[in-house]
Amino acid sequence: MEASSLATIHKGDDYCLDCHEPEWDMADAKHANVPCESCHFLPKPHAIATDKADPAIKAKADGGKYVKLELMPIDKTEQPCLNCHIFLPSRPAKFPQIKDQAKHKKDGWKKTMGEVDTKAPCGRCHNSHFPKAFSKGVA
Amino acid sequence: MKMAASGMAGMLIVTLIPKSSSGQRIHNIEEMKHVPDWMDHYYAYVVDTTKCIGCGACARACKRENDTPDGYSRTWVERYQITDTGHVYIDSPDGGINSFPPKDVEGNVIKGFFVPKLCNHCRNTPCTQVCPVNASYESPQGVVLVDKKVCIGCGYCVQACPYDTRYIDPRTHTADKCTWCYHRVTKGLAPACVTVCPTKARIFGDLKMKNSQVREIIDNQRVMVLKPELNTEPYCFYIGLDRAVR
Secondary structure, eight states: OOGGGSOOOOOOHHHHHTTOOOSSOTTTOTTTTSOTHHHHOSOOOOEEEESSOOTTEEEEOGGGOEEEEOOOOOOOSSHHHHHHHBOOTTSOTTSOOBSOHHHHHHHHHHHHTSSOOTTSOGGGTBOSSSOSBOOTTOO | OHHHHHHHHHHHHHHHOOBOTTSOBOOOOGGGTOOOOGGGOOEEEEEETTTOOOOOHHHHHHHHHHTOOTTOOSSEEEEEEEETTSOEEEEOGGGGBTBOOOOOOSSOEEEEEEEEEOOOOOSSOHHHHHOTTSOEEEOTTSOEEEOTTTOOOOOHHHHHOTTOOOEEETTTTEEEOOOSSHHHHTTTOOOHHHHHOTTOOEEEEETTSTTOHHHHHHHHSOEEOSSGGGOOOOSEEEESOOTTOO
16 A cells, blocks of 8 residues: 555644634644643544434534434543653753642642532633633632 | 555645535645645654753653554653763663653662654665665655555564664554654644654754755754764754764
């Protein structure tokens, strides 16, 4: 098989942005450089054209076909966050890193939520698109 | 080779269109908009070690994109930790594919960094010189490739590569290596590792393009190559390379 004729697997952000309007201002988002595929897994065709109506149908495609939307999976564990943000001395010093996870959660929760839950995932305080922590009372 | 390459371009356009089950095109993906003239390109790769955070996204993307067998990797990330006791600790657990767990070292780390490694796509390349059947070759765009239909799996090239970037694929028993994602770059896309890098530590581009980022970096910044004493003329350049890097 010719090396050039293989199918591409990673599609890049443009593939997603063909259909999805970004919900955030890319210029301001600190995670603007993080590709969609990092957390949303590899894009697969999740907008499937069908001929018949379906409760899941939310939009119409060109040519009168219906489009059935299936949710993309997302990794909501801490691992995708820690891959980049756990403290390692080899990382650039200016890169935001968490030296002590327990302390980070304890201090962070006190500041934002007023109570402590060290078992909560990163997403409890941080929006992946705008990683800055929510302010108090906004969850 | 020129004839074969230009003939392929037409075929690729057809295969790239993602279709629904009913055959209707849904996505108008970016790669459709750029069909490059293959002979007008000469590629180079830049790794900025000052930006790499060792997240391993590149290694994971490479494995998915190229379906490399378990235990083998076309690209990997090395962690360097230099302590105040003078020791240099180098490790790369599973090629950094699952990022890096914290590692205890003797003394305090006074200098640390990550160095992504991949095929250097040398101009004066030892791997193609030793191949007895000419299965390894350099494409007109400066990409070193292996023709798996010709390769006999003798492993000479694996031994000859001074950067340890080649391996024998246990499934096909032929040599395999980083192709700079040739199937992507010939469609106008960046290699998978470059696409997913969150800090833009990996940069790929065309030296023949005037506004190319790699050309600007190589022209204006202080870049280095791995093992320059071997005179292999790599086209994979490094920014911020330390003397501890081998």
